[in-house]
Amino acid sequence: MKNTYDLIIVGGGPAGLAAAIAAYDCGVTDILILEREDRPGGILNQCIHNGFGLTRFKESLTGPEYAGRFIAEAAKRNIPLSAGTTVLSISPKKEVTAINDRDGIFTVQAKAVILAMGCRERSRGALNIPGTRPAGIYSAGTAQKYVNCKGYLPGKDVVILGSGDIGLIMARRMTLEGAKVHAVCEIMPYSSGLRRNIEQCLHDFNIPLYLNHTITKIEGKDRVTGVVVSEVDEQKKPIAGTEMHFDCDTVLFSVGLIPENELTQEAGIALSPRTKGAIVRQNRETSVHGIFACGNVLQVHDLVDFVSEESEIAGKYAAEYILKGEVPFDDIPVSHSGNINYVLPQVINRNIGGNVKFFFRVSNTFRNCVFRVRSGNKLLCEKKKRIAVPGEMETLLVPAAKIADVTEPIEITLEVQPNE
Amino acid sequence: MKNLRYDVLVIGGGVIGGTILRKLSQYNLSVCLVEKENDVCMGQSRANSGIVHAGFDAAEGSLKAKFNVLGNRMMPALAGELGVKYRNNTSLVVAFSEEELEILQKLQKRGVANGIAAEDLPILTREELLALEPYIHPAAKGALLAKTGGIICPYELTIAAIGNAMDNGAKLYTDFAVCAICKTEGGYTVTAEDGRSLQASVVINCAGLASGKIAALVGDDIPVHGRKGDYILLDRQAHYLTDRTLFFTPTAKGKGILVSSTVDNNIILGPTATEVESDVPETTAADLAHVMQKAKEMCPNVPLGAAITSFAGIRAYNERHDFIIEESQTAKGVFHLAGIESPGLTSAPAIAEYVAEELVARYLPLVKKENFRPERQADSFFRNLTTEEKNAVIQKDPAYGRMVCRCERITEGEIRHAVRTNPPATNVDAVKRRTRAGMGRCQGGFCQSRVTEILAEELGIPMEKVTKSGGNSVLLVGKIK
Numbered sequence: 001m002k003n004t005y006d007l008i009i010v011g012g013g014p015a016g017l018a019a020a021i022a023a024y025d026c027g028v029t030d031i032l033i034l035e036r037e038d039r040p041g042g043i044l045n046q047c048i049h050n051g052f053g054l055t056r057f058k059e060s061l062t063g064p065e066y067a068g069r070f071i072a073e074a075a076k077r078n079i080p081l082s083a084g085t086t087v088l089s090i091s092p093k094k095e096v097t098a099i100n101d102r103d104g105i106f107t108v109q110a111k112a113v114i115l116a117m118g119c120r121e122r123s124r125g126a127l128n129i130p131g132t133r134p135a136g137i138y139s140a141g142t143a144q145k146y147v148n149c150k151g152y153l154p155g156k157d158v159v160i161l162g163s164g165d166i167g168l169i170m171a172r173r174m175t176l177e178g179a180k181v182h183a184v185c186e187i188m189p190y191s192s193g194l195r196r197n198i199e200q201c202l203h204d205f206n207i208p209l210y211l212n213h214t215i216t217k218i219e220g221k222d223r224v225t226g227v228v229v230s231e232v233d234e235q236k237k238p239i240a241g242t243e244m245h246f247d248c249d250t251v252l253f254s255v256g257l258i259p260e261n262e263l264t265q266e267a268g269i270a271l272s273p274r275t276k277g278a279i280v281r282q283n284r285e286t287s288v289h290g291i292f293a294c295g296n297v298l299q300v301h302d303l304v305d306f307v308s309e310e311s312e313i314a315g316k317y318a319a320e321y322i323l324k325g326e327v328p329f330d331d332i333p334v335s336h337s338g339n340i341n342y343v344l345p346q347v348i349n350r351n352i353g354g355n356v357k358f359f360f361r362v363s364n365t366f367r368n369c370v371f372r373v374r375s376g377n378k379l380l381c382e383k384k385k386r387i388a389v390p391g392e393m394e395t396l397l398v399p400a401a402k403i404a405d406v407t408e409p410i411e412i413t414l415e416v417q418p419n420e
Numbered sequence: 421m422k423n424l425r426y427d428v429l430v431i432g433g434g435v436i437g438g439t440i441l442r443k444l445s446q447y448n449l450s451v452c453l454v455e456k457e458n459d460v461c462m463g464q465s466r467a468n469s470g471i472v473h474a475g476f477d478a479a480e481g482s483l484k485a486k487f488n489v490l491g492n493r494m495m496p497a498l499a500g501e502l503g504v505k506y507r508n509n510t511s512l513v514v515a516f517s518e519e520e521l522e523i524l525q526k527l528q529k530r531g532v533a534n535g536i537a538a539e540d541l542p543i544l545t546r547e548e549l550l551a552l553e554p555y556i557h558p559a560a561k562g563a564l565l566a567k568t569g570g571i572i573c574p575y576e577l578t579i580a581a582i583g584n585a586m587d588n589g590a591k592l593y594t595d596f597a598v599c600a601i602c603k604t605e606g607g608y609t610v611t612a613e614d615g616r617s618l619q620a621s622v623v624i625n626c627a628g629l630a631s632g633k634i635a636a637l638v639g640d641d642i643p644v645h646g647r648k649g650d651y652i653l654l655d656r657q658a659h660y661l662t663d664r665t666l667f668f669t670p671t672a673k674g675k676g677i678l679v680s681s682t683v684d685n686n687i688i689l690g691p692t693a694t695e696v697e698s699d700v701p702e703t704t705a706a707d708l709a710h711v712m713q714k715a716k717e718m719c720p721n722v723p724l725g726a727a728i729t730s731f732a733g734i735r736a737y738n739e740r741h742d743f744i745i746e747e748s749q750t751a752k753g754v755f756h757l758a759g760i761e762s763p764g765l766t767s768a769p770a771i772a773e774y775v776a777e778e779l780v781a782r783y784l785p786l787v788k789k790e791n792f793r794p795e796r797q798a799d800s801f802f803r804n805l806t807t808e809e810k811n812a813v814i815q816k817d818p819a820y821g822r823m824v825c826r827c828e829r830i831t832e833g834e835i836r837h838a839v840r841t842n843p844p845a846t847n848v849d850a851v852k853r854r855t856r857a858g859m860g861r862c863q864g865g866f867c868q869s870r871v872t873e874i875l876a877e878e879l880g881i882p883m884e885k886v887t888k889s890g891g892n893s894v895l896l897v898g899k900i901k
Contacts, residue, residue, distance in 0.1 A: 036823060086823035099831075101821030104811035123863035125729030128652065130703045133731060135888035135895050139865040146869055152883055152896040177900050221700045222893040238705070249897070 001082070004109045006030035006322050008096050010087050010263065011116035013042020015295025017070035018308040019114045022315030024077045028322050032108065033074075033081040034098055040074070040081055041067035042118055043141070044304065046148045049169055051196070055305035066304060090115075090267040092288050112318045115264055115278065115286075115293040116311065119257040119300055121166070124218075127255060129161075131218030134225075140166040140254035144173065153177050155250025159227050160184045161215045163191035163198070165302065167254020172201035174252075181205070182246045185213040185229050187236055190365050192256070192391045194302055214238065215251065224249050257300045267291065274342040275299045281331070281349040282356045283317035284310065289326050292318045299344050299359060302393055306359070317352075327351045332375070332406055337413040339363050341390065348403065348410060356403050358396045358412060362388045368417045373398055376408035388414070426450045426591070427784055429610055429620035431598055431634055433460030433843075435574060436760050437626035438581035439498075439772035444780065445585040446794075448787045452590060452618060453582065454610065456597035456630070458890020459850040460843050461578040463628040465765070466853070467651065467701060467733025469691065470682055471665055472570035473763040474511065476531030476541065477675065483743040487767035487774070489535040492568055494769040499572060502580035503798025505683035511569030511665035512544075512553065514718065515561045520669035524564045527670075531566070540567040555661050555719045569665055573683050574765050575853045576799065579843060584796040586842035588789070593618070594846075595890065598627075601637045603751065622783050623754045624775065629699050629736040631758035638751035642744060642758045646699060646734040649691020650707035652715075655861050658687045658726040666718050675762070677714035679722065684856070689715040689722070691733065701732035728861050737761045745771065747779065755779050799841070799854045802834050824874070825867040827860025835871060839878040846879060848872060849889040872896075 006028050009016045012035030020031050039045070044052070047063030054060055057069070074081070085100040090113060097107045121139040136155055138146075144166060146152045156179045160167045163186040171181045184202060189211055191198055202209050210229065216238045217228040226247045230238035259277040270279045270287040277298040278286040284294050294314035295307045321327070330350040336343045343360040358373065366388045373381040373396055380402045388394060396412065428444055430437045433455035444451045455462070472495050478484035499506035515521045524543055531541045542565050549563045550556060586592055593616070600611040607621040625634045632644030654661075665680035680688050692707040708730055715722045738744055738759030748754040755775065760767070776786065798804065802813065802820060813833070814821040820833030838845040838854040845851045848858070851871055858864030858871065872895055876883045887893040 036826065084822060086826060086829075088829070099814075099821055099823060101814065101818035104814040104821055105807050120862045121865050123728070123861075123865055125653070125863050126727055128703075128708050128727060128730045130705045130708060130730075132700055132702045135893035138868075139862075142865050142868055146896060147900055150869055150873070150883070151900050153898050153900050154896055156897055216705065222887075222889070222891040 001103050001106060002108070005032045006111045007032075007114065007318055008108060008110035009033045009114045009116055010090070010096070011035065011042065011118060011297070012040035012081050012083070013116065013118050013295070014044055014067060014070060014304050014307050015118065015297070015311040016114065016116035017067070017074050018311035019116055019294055019315035019318070020079050021070065021073050021077065022312040023319040024079055026316050026319035028319040031079050033079065034085045034087050034096070035081055035083045036086040038083050040071050040083065046141070046145050047169070048148045049173070052304050055303060056308060070308070087263060090263050090291070092268050094290060111322045112290045112292065114314050114318050115291065115297050116295050117260045117263065117297040119259045119296040121253070122256040122258055124253050129215055129218060132220055134218070134220040134223050136220065136224035136250045137218065138250070138252055140164070140170045140252045143170055143252050147173055147177060153179065155179060157182060157248040158250045158252060159215070159229070159246050159248045160252045160254060162186060162253055162255035163193050163209060164254040164256060165193045165197050167252060168193045168197040168201040170252055170254070171207050172205060175205050175207070179250075181207045182248055183208050183210055183229065185210045185215060187212070187214040187232055190389060190391070194391060195389070216243065218251060224251055227251055257296065259297045259300065261297060264293065264297070272342070272346055275344060279346045280344065281329070281347045281352065282345045282354070283349065283352050284314035284345070285317060285321070285349070290321050299342070302391065306393065332408075332410055334358070334410045334412065336360065336411065339366070339414045340412060343412050348406065350406065353400055353404065355400050356398045358398070360394050360412060361390055362394065362414060363390060365389050366414060366416055369414050370417055371396055372413050372415070373410060374413070375406045375410045378406070380406070380410070425619040426452045427620065428622045428624065428780060429454065429618055430624045430626060431610070432626035432628055432631070433457075433578070433582060433592070434463050434465035434626060434628050435461070435578045435581070435765055435768045436757055436771060437624070438578040438585070439768040440624060440626060440775050441590050442581040442585040443772040443776045445588040445590045446788055446792045447776070448789055449784060450589075451585070452593060452620070453585070454593045454596040454598060454612070454618065456595070458594055458847055458887065459845070460582050460592070460594070461575045461853065462889070464733050464735050465574050465578045467731055468574050468735070468762070468765060469678055469680060469688060470571055470574045470765070471511070471678070471680065472506065472572050473766045474531065474541070474566035474568045475534050475536055475763070476527045476564070476566065477670060478534065478763065480530060480533045483745060484763060484767070485534040487743065487770040488763040490770035491763070491767040492570070495570065495572065495766065498769045499577065501794045502577065502584055502796050503801065504572060504576045504580050505800070506570060506572045507683050508568070508570045509664050509681060511566045511667060512549065513564040513566070513667045513669055514549070514556065515563060515669050516557070516559055517561065521562050523669050524562065527564055536568060541565070553662055553664065553666065555721060556666065557718060557720050571665060571681065571683050572765070579854060580796050580799070583842040584794070587796060588792055592843050598634060598637070601634070601751070601754065607753065608751070621753060622780055625754065625756045625758070628760070629734055631736060631756060635748070635756050635758060638748050638754050640748050640750065640756060642738065642756055644736045644738055644758050646696045647737055648694045648696040648701060648707070648732050648734050650703045650711055650730060650732045651688055651690030652708065652711050652724070652727050652730045654687040654689070654723065655726040655728050656685045658723045659685045661687055661719055661722060668714070668718065677711055679715055679718045696734060699734060701734050703730050703732045707732070729863055735761045743767070743771070745775070753783050799838065802831065803829070824870050825857035825860065827862050828856040830855045830857040832874060835874050836878060839875065846875070847887045847889050847893070848875065848895065851875065
């Protein structure tokens with residue numbers, strides 16, 4: 001292995017692959033992708049259901065098929081990928097230390113780094129769900145890996161907490177494998193999953209979705225034997241007297257994804273408390289010059305198509321950084337109204353030209369609303385929406401001409417239009 | 421199974437049984453330990469605060485006071501020999517009122533009476549306290565600083581003690597639930613529910629929560645009750661909060677909820693104290709809420725959002741509120757160690773020495789083995805190596821270059837090592853306690869399926885037979901269609 005590379009990409013999932021291809025096509029060919037699993041593709045490898053690529057390729061692909069297209073493109077360009085390699089640390093000077101079974105522990109120096117580590121699932125422990133700790137409690141993704149990659153069924157009678165997309169997909173997948181999914185419980189008044197998944201994975205299989213419900217007790221000594229489910233009030237506190245008991249041998253948690261930013265943090269990169277990912281500019285550059293981030297390590301996307309799109313931005317600008325040098329920060333902050341959970345990018349660097357696409361999520365279900373992007377008194381962009389839900393990411397495109405002469409902080413707002 | 425005969429049989433693979441087994445393995449004795457669960461350290465030694473107490477809590481003249489202070493002094497050397505993480509992190513008993521400040525003085529006096537050096541127990545003013553612990557509640561009025569207070573990983577200690585005893589010839593029988601102890605010529609026959617039986621001249625009952633039931637098997641009446649404590653563990657990101665152990669001023673009800681660093685630099689909050697009948701630890705919403713409330717009273721900005729897991733442990737106690745360490749009334753050569761609640765972990769090395777030298781010695785000659793090896797390679801040995809040393813290990817065994825648990829950074833080599841080392845890990849939780857694989861922020865979400873595969877390979881069993889913690893705790897119910 002060489003000691004230096006122009007570009008090192010941490011993660012060979014959809015984000016890392018798309019970033020690598022984009023950087024290559026912009027003229028940077030000295031690239032190394034570091035992938036911790038035995039093969040590229042990331043979490044898509046265990047997502048054998050279809051529905052990927054509808055936006056990007058106008059066809060419905062499975063996860064491995066979607067990943068396969070990018071793996072093939074990377075292979076065409078002979079972009080090297082070191083599989084089975086876990087990155088241990090990244091320094092602000094862009095020294096990347098990693099471990100694998102061929103090279104041991106080694107350090108490589110990069111001119112630029114792209115962070116594309118993806119995210120992890122929030123676990124039961126983070127929620128302090130009371131009860132025992134028997135076998136049969138899995139995150140939805142772990143269950144998905146057992147079923148789709150290892151070929152084993154983790155349980156037969158299932159209750160799912162959380163209606164995130166992986167939980168919905170697994171409700172269907174476990175049902176198809178002969179398990180009985182008794183309930184999907186969601187503590188919020190809405191599902192955080194895609195509407196199409198609610199239809200195709202729950203309704204089509206008569207699996208009940210209990211909104212405003214949570215698991216308040218897990219029972220069983222060796223293996224799960226049952227759960228208690230309670231309705232919650234507006235403060236998310238269980239309401240006494242609403243308890244329902246389900247006999248089950250398995251509990252799946254699909255209660256949110258957390259960007260995996262331990263390496264980012266150790267590199268001294270500023271993180272957003274809202275997204276739990278790096279604070280980035282529109283070119284996906286972090287607070288450290290030459291370190292970029294994209295994909296689910298930056299913000300949890302609901303469609304991989306958007307991951308690819310975002311990663312191409314990071315790849316393109318990482319290439320520009322390598323070829324043309326550093327673009328000084330001339331930053332305008334981006335804020336948002338209280339009914340929006342977060343906006344990305346969080347900062348606009350005025351030294352970078354081009355259109356800016358803002359990604360954001362609303363905090364509740366809103367009907368007949370209008371999104372606006374303002375800078376001081378200037379309206380940069382406006383978009384009406386009949387319905388906006390937290391489970392589906394919103395975007396707003398501000399043309400280059402409008403962004404170019406912005407001098408005041410940018411704010412993105414959601415206003416509900418009366419009587420429409 | 422043939423009727424095997426031992427000089428000493430220890431019942432219960434907790435920290436008391438484990439340290440006794442290890443002490444006895446120094447002598448020319450044949451010794452064994454029986455454990456009802458699939459792995460050692462499955463009871464209260466698994467789920468407690470991991471504190472090496474200084475020794476100012478227990479009443480003067482009690483066994484607790486005596487063994488606590490002795491055990492506190494012995495712990496660093498024992499931990500060193502066994503490769504167990506121990507840290508003299510010091511502890512603080514924090515007072516929030518004038519009355520509590522007075523109690524601190526009583527504790528200080530009691531500590532000195534129990535044998536702690538006075539200079540190791542200063543009382544700090546509010547300013548001194550806040551200078552040491554900036555995240556403590558500003559309403560604090562002062563604190564007792566215990567300079568000899570420490571922390572240790574309780575399951576690491578127990579596993580290492582039993583492993584070292586086994587390396588020195590002791591035998592371990594797991595899934596051995598004792599149901600009968602019968603007098604036979606020259607000793608006792610100890611029988612398990614599955615029909616296996618072992619013979620021994622001396623039997624030592626260290627069965628923790630079950631020690632009352634075991635005592636009853638030889639006709640002794642030692643009531644032992646369970647008191648459950650819930651804990652919340654925070655991610656290492658919360659470690660800035662404190663490196664010490666922060667206690668509230670004790671009340672009649674006990675030491676209450678603590679906020680402490682662990683040796684692995686997590687923050688542990690707990691435990692509650694709820695009387696329970698069941699021997700299955702189970703957290704409750706009320707107890708977890710109490711832990712969070714008290715933690716906020718100690719450190720108002722404790723980052724509860726950094727919680728990575730919550731769990732419960734059940735401590736055995738007896739109404740005498742002191743350790744019971746005594747010979748059976750009826751069965752000579754049977755010793756009961758019951759009601760070993762806090763500070764049992766701290767006391768374990770001193771209790772072990774006492775049991776061997778004062779109790780077992782009544783029946784058996786204690787002759788030291790010439791080839792006794794007190795050292796055990798730490799389960800965490802790989803992590804402690806330099807990069808060059810690690811690369812040498814990886815070159816010899818590439819499994820050490822394959823990362824399995826990304827959160828705690830545990831390699832395939834370390835997991836295989838845990839299965840091949842005494843006491844062998846035979847289930848997923850056993851691997852976790854030895855290696856920390858699955859103990860990090862994702863709680864095994866990413867690595868569990870790989871750990872399961874490695875266990876299946878190492879044990880030569882199908883994936884569906886691999887358990888989380890023995891018994892019927894299978895992880896998988898079958899192959900997919």
